[in-house]
Amino acid sequence: MIRLYDTLTGDVRPLAQRDEGKVSLYACGPTVYDHPHLGHARQAMTYDVMRRYFEWRGLAVHHVANVTDIDDKIIARAQAENTTESAVATEWKQVYDDVMDALDILRPHDRPHATEYVEEMVEFIQTLIDNGSAYANDSGVYLRVHTVDGYGDLVHRSLDDLREGAGARVEVDDTKEDPLDFALWKAAKPGEPTWPSPWGDGRPGWHIECVAMSLGILGDGFDLHGGGNDLVFPHHTNERAEAIAAGRDFAQHWAHNAMLNISGEKMSKSLGNFTTIQTLLDEHPDNARALRLALLQTHYRKVMELNPDVMAQSREGLKRLDAMVRKASGADVPLDGAERDATAIAAFTAAMDDDLGTPEGVATMFETIRRANAALDAGDDAAAMLVATAIDLAGAMGLSVEPDGLGSGGDGGDPEIDALVSARTEARASKDFAEADRIRDELTARGIVVEDTPNGPVWHRG
RNA sequence: GCGCCGGUGCCCGAGCGGCCCAAGGGAACGGCCUGCAAAGCCGUACAGUCGCGGGUUCAAAUCCCGCCCGGCGCUCCA
DSSP: OOEEEETTTTEEEEOOOSSTTEEEEEEOOOBOSSOOBHHHHHHHHHHHHHHHHHHHTTOEEEEEEOBBOOSHHHHHHHHHTTSOHHHHHHHHHHHHHHHHHHTTOOOOSBOOBGGGSHHHHHHHHHHHHHTTSEEEETTEEEEOGGGSTTTTTTTTOOHHHHHHHHHHSSOOOTTSSSTTOEEEEEEOOTTSOOBOOTTOSEEEOTTHHHHHHHHHHHOTTOSEEEEEGGGIIIIIHHHHHHHHHTTOOOOSOEEEEOOEEETTEESOGGGGGGSBHHHHHHHOTTHHHHHHHHHHTSOTTSOEEEOHHHHHHHHHHHHHHHHHHHHHHHTTOOOTTOOOOHHHHHHHHHHHHBTOOHHHHHHHHHHHHHHHHHHHHHTOTHHHHHHHHHHHHHHHTTOOOOOOSOSBGGGSSOHHHHHHHHHHHHHHHTTOHHHHHHHHHHHHHTTEEEEEETTEEEEEEO
């Protein structure tokens, strides 16, 4: 049984499925107006791993993530660049997609755009006005927060606590009945894109889109709603409030991933180049996988440290995975149809079922790799099973294997390199070690690593 | 200030009342293997203790209290 921490109840509890064997997951997606940064990567990776693991467990996952293509930041950027909001959104959505593809993050099954759901949002707001939970005035439509039962439950704060926070802020908008009330619909302002509504032209507030889209696509009482823990308040709290006010059955379980620290500090301006995903990807060809491994080695609910050192350490770890596969390939171990090692599978499943314990899952994978290598060295029949199991576990977490240059001696895939490797083999055969080492140095200079195995040399890009 | 989450070896990080003199990865060191390497395997040192100080318990890294440090949040509008 899969158990997951639920922000609402504050404990780890079984993830109930509305429909047996299926999981409906709504994870808040990006507002597209700028380069995605590493925080976006952690968020997207968290739910990608969740989804992959659920699927590996045999569950049919319906993964939905919105794309916010209209909001203040997009408007600001459009004005600054003297272009349209939709042009800004289209451009940055593409950038986002490219980066996520590079990180090997599976595309959610549905990716609704806010601007495609305005009609549904208007209807939803109308329902709230009709039942007295919302009111319209000159500046827009607002939700009457005090009418919502258990409004602050998700953040575990009382209405008074929250009100104190709101009151402490300057410039309270006095068109609202209560400082806590928030906008469902914002009245049109000059120069902003607008949509028609019964309360005049305007645009939707931030939270309403996720309610309309999650309920619209996944239906009432969907299983799991996720996002970064910076969204617990106000975003998720307000989404939930809207659904409750409308009498709808909302998410049954809430998951939130923790933030990232870069070099011991929160990710921000002073760290400059290390903040965007693209920059990280440009720094090393293997950084996409290394980032995934690094992320997996920290539990998703814990603040995580990321710095160049951590990335380098992860890249080294990845080599163990790849090297094992190369070794198995060199030994001609039959992986197709190999059984799985029950001990490893059981340990892995237990760890992952318990609130997505990826650090322990990774530990199990590495232990399996060590056992596989030992079996390979010993010529043990269990080798195939262990290698196949390790690859399987890696795959369950979205870690791909890239042995690179697979194959031995003459058929490594690159004629020039293969020729050099063959020449070295001949030199060694005739005991001309000086020549053999010379060739190896030349290969090293080209970034090629040669490993000698009982079955001949195997090379890869290092 | 208020709320929530953290502080574990050289680094990253599991563990969350006894199985912990604390997993896994990286880095280090020794051995095996190798012509020498690389990779791999085996082993060792690093945590005499898990931010600090009290307390509860037969038993605490794990629970409670206080303090210090770090992080996230504290609406809408600008």
